[in-house]
Amino acid sequence: MSQYVSRLGSTRTAARLRFPGGFSGASRKPRRIAMLSVHTSPLHQPGTGDAGGMNVYIVELAKRLAAINIEVEIFTRATTGSLAPAVELAPGVLVRHVDAGPYEGLAKEELPAQLCAFTHGVMQAWAGQRPGYYDLVHSHYWLSGQVGWLAAQRWGVPLVHAMHTMAKVKNAALAEGDTPEPAARVIGETQIVNASDRLIANTAEEADELVRFYDADPAAVAVVHPGVNLDRFRPADGRAAARARLGLPQDALIPLFAGRIQPLKAPDVLLRAVAVLLDRDPSLRSRMVVPVVGGPSGSGLAKPEGLQKLAARLGIADVVRFHPPVGQDRLADWFRAASVLVMPSYSESFGLVAIEAQATGTPVVAAAVGGLPVAVRDGVGGFLVEGHDPEAYARALGRFADAPELVERMGAAAAAHAQSFGWDTAASATADVYTAALCDHRRRARAHHG
Secondary structure (H helix, E strand, O other), X not given: OHHHHHHHHHHHHHHHHHOOOOOOOOOOOOOEEEEEEOOOOOOOOOOOOOOOHHHHHHHHHHHHHHHXXXXXXXXXXXXXXXXXXXXXXXXXXXXXXXXXXXOOOOOHHHHHHHHHHHHHHHHHHHHOOOOOOXXXXXXXXXXXXXXXXXXHHHHOOOEEEEOOOOHHHHHHOOOOOOOOOOHHHHHHHHHHHHHOOEEEEOOHHHHHHHHHHHOOOHHHEEEOOOOEOOOOOOOOOHHHHHHHHHOOOOOOEOEEEEOOEOHHHOHHHHHHHHHHHHHHOHHHHHHEOEEEEOOEOHHHHHOOOHHHXXXXXXXXXXXXXXXXXXXXXXXXXXXXXXXXXXXXXXXXXXXXXXXXXXXXXXXXXXXXXXXXXXXXXXXXXXXXXXXXXXXXXXXXXXXXXXXXXXXXXXXXXXXHHHHHHXXXXXXXXHHHHHHHHHHHHHHHHHHHHO
């Protein structure tokens, strides 16, 4: 990878000579970065369409970077005509809406065809600025990486990329009946890994996957754990008050699913586990509520009613409650109200929801995949489950049914664990990655001209 980057050096250096005024000082952090989020806007509500943990990640990271004097301009695809071309998200954070394809009705799978139009919009915005306006490009997800690759070369600045999810990793752990990621994405991700100055991984496991699956240069991969908004996600006034606000019974066992409804997230595993549990102990039925908070997404859009039909087929429709996606403050209340959050995902680069729930004082039962073993301390703040057998999840949930005091004990430990995942820490570590990328980039430019 380093050889490939050095080959790009001539193009990037030429760009810097044509457009002087980039960062000065080898170890100085950037003043302003261009952040790219092609397929999902930071203004969209998580849990709807393709909006999820990555939206939260981008919003929170951008705000915290601005707080340490790194201005952030986020480029995203315009999905409505009602928003201005540029919207201030927070002081020092600007969201730029780029026209690329129709506002509505464009699936994520159709977006590669719009990358040229999106790149044109990014270049237009840049052309209106003074030379050296952006010090660095930080792209999120492979679609953005394709645009970032070109923008970074053109502007003579480093490219930092965060995968969030990887096609090869997802395809290696597909849910039954789910659609594999296309070869075009695998090729696109491989190109981005080669072109990036730095790759940010959520966990050490993700860093290993980048090296193993994509032949990334280990020296170019930095591990930065995502954070959690500890002001919003906290125990607050407790479980009882949250249940009262949401109209939930005080003495119920409440296993919660919160997230996008798609095979990858495996909400069906929770429903099947509940059916197993009720089969074993029918008395639980009168004191169990299973909220599913989220909307259909990805391949789940093909069968938006699939989960409701499954609940009816399993004979548990009376205990399952489906709720549309909610805002972050309301979501925090759902976490507080739950006895346990259940995350049976087939693949998670980190599993931000697991940390958010724990920060409110709620334990988690999660699949032992991806970043979830980092997010959840097995046997301390919850339980990790190998595989996706509903019986195994039923056993884990049964422990909370048999010993209700476990909810409070593990919840307290979970809240303590979550305290180490503040966004300030994540932003500071990300700024260090930027500084290192800038330093390397400048050194290569000097070597090229030396």
